Amino acid sequence: MALSFTGSRLDRADHVRADPERLAGYMNWKARLLVLDGLMPALDETNRLAWGTLADASEDAELVFLGLDYSESESGKACFAAVPQRGDASPRMANPQLWSLMATLAPDDLALYGGARSIVDWHARHRFCAQCGGDTKLAKGGWQRDCTACGTSHFPRTDPVTIMLVEYDGKLMLGRGLGWPEGSFSALAGFVEPGESIEEAVAREVLEESGVKVRDVSYVASQPWPFPSQLMIGCHSYADDDRLTIDETEMAEINWYARDEVKAALAGDGPFRAPPPHAIAHHLMHWWIHR
Amino acid sequence: MALSFTGSRLDRADHVRADPERLAGYMNWKARLLVLDGLMPALDETNRLAWGTLADASEDAELVFLGLDYSESESGKACFAAVPQRGDASPRMANPQLWSLMATLAPDDLALYGGARSIVDWHARHRFCAQCGGDTKLAKGGWQRDCTACGTSHFPRTDPVTIMLVEYDGKLMLGRGLGWPEGSFSALAGFVEPGESIEEAVAREVLEESGVKVRDVSYVASQPWPFPSQLMIGCHSYADDDRLTIDETEMAEINWYARDEVKAALAGDGPFRAPPPHAIAHHLMHWWIHR
Numbered sequence: 001m002a003l004s005f006t007g008s009r010l011d012r013a014d015h016v017r018a019d020p021e022r023l024a025g026y027m028n029w030k031a032r033l034l035v036l037d038g039l040m041p042a043l044d045e046t047n048r049l050a051w052g053t054l055a056d057a058s059e060d061a062e063l064v065f066l067g068l069d070y071s072e073s074e075s076g077k078a079c080f081a082a083v084p085q086r087g088d089a090s091p092r093m094a095n096p097q098l099w100s101l102m103a104t105l106a107p108d109d110l111a112l113y114g115g116a117r118s119i120v121d122w123h124a125r126h127r128f129c130a131q132c133g134g135d136t137k138l139a140k141g142g143w144q145r146d147c148t149a150c151g152t153s154h155f156p157r158t159d160p161v162t163i164m165l166v167e168y169d170g171k172l173m174l175g176r177g178l179g180w181p182e183g184s185f186s187a188l189a190g191f192v193e194p195g196e197s198i199e200e201a202v203a204r205e206v207l208e209e210s211g212v213k214v215r216d217v218s219y220v221a222s223q224p225w226p227f228p229s230q231l232m233i234g235c236h237s238y239a240d241d242d243r244l245t246i247d248e249t250e251m252a253e254i255n256w257y258a259r260d261e262v263k264a265a266l267a268g269d270g271p272f273r274a275p276p277p278h279a280i281a282h283h284l285m286h287w288w289i290h291r
Numbered sequence: 292m293a294l295s296f297t298g299s300r301l302d303r304a305d306h307v308r309a310d311p312e313r314l315a316g317y318m319n320w321k322a323r324l325l326v327l328d329g330l331m332p333a334l335d336e337t338n339r340l341a342w343g344t345l346a347d348a349s350e351d352a353e354l355v356f357l358g359l360d361y362s363e364s365e366s367g368k369a370c371f372a373a374v375p376q377r378g379d380a381s382p383r384m385a386n387p388q389l390w391s392l393m394a395t396l397a398p399d400d401l402a403l404y405g406g407a408r409s410i411v412d413w414h415a416r417h418r419f420c421a422q423c424g425g426d427t428k429l430a431k432g433g434w435q436r437d438c439t440a441c442g443t444s445h446f447p448r449t450d451p452v453t454i455m456l457v458e459y460d461g462k463l464m465l466g467r468g469l470g471w472p473e474g475s476f477s478a479l480a481g482f483v484e485p486g487e488s489i490e491e492a493v494a495r496e497v498l499e500e501s502g503v504k505v506r507d508v509s510y511v512a513s514q515p516w517p518f519p520s521q522l523m524i525g526c527h528s529y530a531d532d533d534r535l536t537i538d539e540t541e542m543a544e545i546n547w548y549a550r551d552e553v554k555a556a557l558a559g560d561g562p563f564r565a566p567p568p569h570a571i572a573h574h575l576m577h578w579w580i581h582r
Contacts, residue, residue, distance in 0.1 A: 006488045014499050018540070115486020119577050122485065126421040130445075133419035133426075143484075154421075159449045159520050193434075194413065194520045195406020197297045198513040208305050219510035222489040229485045231451050249309070274499050 003223040004102065004278040008111035010067035010079060017065060017141035026065070026078035033057055034066070034116050038090045041101070041113050049109045050108050057082040064114070064119050064142025078123040081116040083138070089124035094227045102278040110278075114226035119143075122156045122226050130154070161230045162201045163189035165284050166214055168239040171256040172288060173210060174272065178252050185255065185265075185272040186282040192233070202235050211245025214238060220287055223280045232280045236288070263289045294514040295393065295569040299402035301358035301370060308356060308432035317356070317369035325357070325372040325407050329381045332392070332404050340400045348373040355410050355433025357403070372407040374429070380415035385518045393569040401569075405517035410434075412519050414448045421445070422496055452521045453492045454480035456575050457505055459530040462547040463579060464501060465563065469543050476546065476556075478562040478572040483524070493526050501545050502536025505529060511578055515570045523571045527579070554580045 004020040016022050035042040035050040056064060062083040068076030091098065102110060119142060126145055129136050134149025145154045165187055166173035174185040177195050190205035192198065199217040206214050214237035220236045257271065262285050264270030275281040307313050326333040326341040333341040348354060353374040359367030382389065393401060410433060417436055420427050425440025436445045456478055457464035465476040481496035483489060490508040497505050505528035512525045537545050548562065553576050555561030566572040 002334035003488065006491060007487065009488060012484070012495060014495075015538070015540070037317075099493065115484075118485035128419060128421050128424035130417040130419050130421045130427075133424040135424075145367065155450075155482070157448055158451055158485050158486050158487075159446075160449055160483075186515070191446070192451075192522055193406075194447050194449050195299060195402065195515050195517065196522075197294065197515060198522070198524070200297060204303060204305075213339075224486050224488060226486065231483055231487075231489070247306070249306070259355070 002107065003109050003221060003280060003283060004107070005114040005165055005224045005226060007107050009071050009108045010069055010112055010115075011076065012067040013065075013076075016068075016159055017143050022064060023141050027054060027063070027080070029055075031067070031078040031080055032077065033063075034113075036081060036084065036116075036120070037220060038084055038088045039121055040091070040097070042174045043104070047104050048106065049113060051079075054080060058085075062123060062138040062142070064116070064123065064138070066116050066119075081120050083120050083123040083142075084094060085179075086124075086127070089121050092121075092228065099141070099276065099278070102276075114128045114224055114253075115149070118158075118224070118226040118229040119156055125228075126154060140189065157229060158224075159230050160198070160233055161189055162192055162198060162205060162233050162235055163187050163281060163284070164202045164206060164214075164217070164235040165220075165288050166206055166210070166212060166237050166239050168212075168256065171211065171242070171258050171289075172262055172285070173206075173239070173256055175209065175254040177251045178250060181273070184190040184275075185257075186275045186279065187234075187284055188254075189281075198233055198235065202237055204258050206237065206239075209247045209251050211243070211247075212239045212241060215240065220284055221280065225280070234280050234284045236284075259289055293398065294429055294512060294574060295398070295519060296402050296405040296515045298398050299358075299510070300362050300399045301360055301403055301406075302367065303358040304356075304367075304466060306407045307359075308434050314356060314432050317372075318345060318354070320344060320346075322369040323455060324354075325370065325374060325404075327407075327411070327451055329375055330408050331382070331388070332411055334395070334491040338395050339397065340404055342370075345371060353414060353429040353433070355407070355414065355429070357407050357410075365492070370403075372411050374411050374433075375413040377415075377418070380412050383412075383519065390567065390569070393567075405515055409449075409515070409517040409520035410447055417445060417517075446519060449515075450521050451483040451489070451524055452480055452516070453483055453489055453496060453524050453526055454478050454498060454575070455493045455505075455526040455528055456511075457497055457501070457503060457528050457530050457578055459503075459533045459547065460581070462533070462549050463553055463576070464497075464503065464530070464545060464547055465553075466500065467543045469541060471543065472564070474564045475507055475566075476544075476548075477520065477566045477570065478525075478575055479545075480523075480572075489526065493528055497528065497530075500542050502534070502538075503530045503532060506531065511575055512571065516571070522571070525571045525575045527575075542555045550580055
């Protein structure tokens with residue numbers, strides 16, 4: 001499975017983050033700065049991510065150390081991204097421009113951009129301490145923020161989300177969320193809550209949204225989704241019943257589709273519009289029709 | 292696998308959270324309030340979690356709706372927990388008292404307590420808006436906090452952590468973290484970072500801490516770990532080499548152990564002290580010796 005937003009070529013070089021001297025040594029004229037306009041990347045003439053130097057950042061910019069790129073230099077080129085100015089961390093969600101970018105960028109560039117985007121966006125939205133309201137400042141090369149008032153350390157957030165295939169009698173449950181375009185269907189999904197295992201979160205979400213009880217939840221694959229910072233955890237499960245009680249506060253429609261219908265939809269010629277290849281749901285459906 | 296902190300008997304009743312009228316209807320004299328001293332629970336004479344009523348909470352307490360308990364009443368008893376007073380959300384880590392509690396509490400009580408603990412602790416540490424520094428207040432039955440100044444909504448946090456078995460030539464890689472007691476070994480573990488899949492996080496963490504490259508990462512099981520709010524994602528992987536380069540800033544020792552040694556350790560009579568049953572690592576090791 002070639003999952004999107006995975007396969008970044010950067011070595012995150014964790015040991016550099018916590019070593020101020022080493023980090024400073026990398027912040028020189030050879031370091032590269034990811035070109036961002038808010039949270040949008042720029043592309044060069046070969047459709048690769050555009051890079052500048054640290055001199056392109058504003059004087060007071062907070063810089064995140066993304067890692068070392070060994071693809072162009074044996075000693076590793078240090079890669080950074082600047083935290084957007086206040087109010088400039090947009091667009092927040094995957095808009096049409098971003099979807100077209102996903103189709104354009106090479107997989108390793110897309111993964112690099114996704115990771116960079118999630119972390120700079122986290123900084124932009126965490127300038128203050130949730131514990132005391134004080135100012136926070138970037139620390140450990142951008143993998144931490146420390147409160148200047150109470151000293152509390154804050155860490156980037158990654159939100160686990162389960163997304164699941166539910167199978168009954170050879171058919172797959174797919175839903176259309178409220179506000180989605182007519183005809184667009186995908187796998188149900190929801191955030192894992194504190195106090196739940198992955199398997200429990202899958203069962204709860206399916207029951208909440210469809211009224212269907214599932215069993216034998218199994219893990220299939222995972223991928224990051226940087227809008228803003230989800231970890232999509234793809235699962236499969238079985239239902240013993242296909243009777244639906246749809247949660248109308250979340251879902252517009254839920255249907256059961258046969259293997260042939262899902263296959264046709266993935267080929268662009270089915271009874272519904274399938275999610276695009278950059279969504280993990282697309283790969284889960286492929287996995288299901290080929291298993 | 293009987294994983295700890297899973298199997299809560301509460302129905303989280305998501306539809307109640309977002310419905311202020313319905314929620315208010317449940318906040319009556321029949322509702323139950325989890326007895327907490329800071330973040331420590333109290334036990335009744337049968338070693339079950341102790342409960343009071345909403346009248347036991349202080350007037351200005353923020354109340355989290357934990358869910359409905361159908362085990363004692365067909366209509367469901369509403370269960371709440373109060374957010375600890377400022378500075379009172381302790382102990383933060385799993386201390387000896389908590390380890391003994393894990394051994395005492397029935398599994399469904401332990402799961403209920405773990406989930407409640409994670410969410411009230413999150414509230415206690417998020418009284419201010421990370422975006423603007425303003426005061427936040429509890430919303431949606433405690434599954435959200437809203438900023439009173441800028442209106443931003445904040446959601447409880449669940450941090451995905453990979454914890455992994457690494458196998459080479461029939462032996463298992465286990466490590467002793469800095470500061471751990473002499474002789475105590477467990478699986479390596481680390482937080483999933485923004486921009487990584489589960490499989491990528493496993494490979495990065497093992498490489499960082501041990502210098503070993505892994506392949507064929509597979510998912511085994513997951514469980515919540517409420518100190519403060521981790522989702523432990525248990526995996527297995529293979530190494531092609533057993534040469535170790537230990538990261539001495541994180542690990543005191545890393546060793547390879549044969550199946551018989553791991554088996555003996557789990558039985559309390561091996562060359563190292565194995566993690567206790569409430570840690571997912573214990574179950575991963577059991578899974579490995581029996582597969």
